[in-house]
Amino acid sequence: MNAKVSHDILEKWLTAWSLSRKLPLPVKYKSGFKVEVGEEQQKERYVFSELNEDFIELSQQIEEPWIYLKVCNSRDEINKVVPEKWKIQPPGYMMSCFGSMKTYDSHLCAGYKIEYEEYNSTTAIKIMNQSGELASIGRIVLVDDLAVYDRIVTEEIHQRKGLATFLMRELEKIALSKGVYHNFLVATEEGKALYESIGWKLYSDYTSIVI
Known part of the structure; x- marks a missing residue:
């Protein structure tokens, strides 16, 4: 069952998303x-945090390609109300973990090392192999009491x-070091299973449309 996404959480998540990507x-x-x-x-x-008249009106007004509309609702609900010019994108899932993750004592696989980069309130962690090739990367942004995890990617040959x-x-250690226990992210279908396995739960569907 989806939680109603508050205006406050949406703004914090989107602020973190923008900081992570060095955008306005x-x-x-x-x-x-x-x-x-x-x-x-x-x-x-x-x-938008919910499907409402503002969202529907915008979907009727926009004709230009490559402008995305995103809303915390299911694809089926969106499909019923937007004009046919819009293409519904693969599903997204807003997920939360309010408390510690269930990651047990995971150790870094032999032959890999980690590197850190900090910018715009963001910490990026990179896992590199011995030859300096990027194997996995992820970012965390702390916005007030919310820790937002962004662009968690592991290259296929290192999965x-x-x-x-x-x-x-x-x-997570970065969030905990700052006393932040509310964790939030938007997952793809592929990533959802990984996050669920370490204690994350579905918070809301998240649907994107574009011309």
């Missing part, structure tokens, strides 16, 4: 938020070695 911070747009992304295939994104679980544990 979100600005209020009616009952939602807008971020100027500036990429060729994602010019802007509008994000199934426990790197992602180890990485999540190392990112």
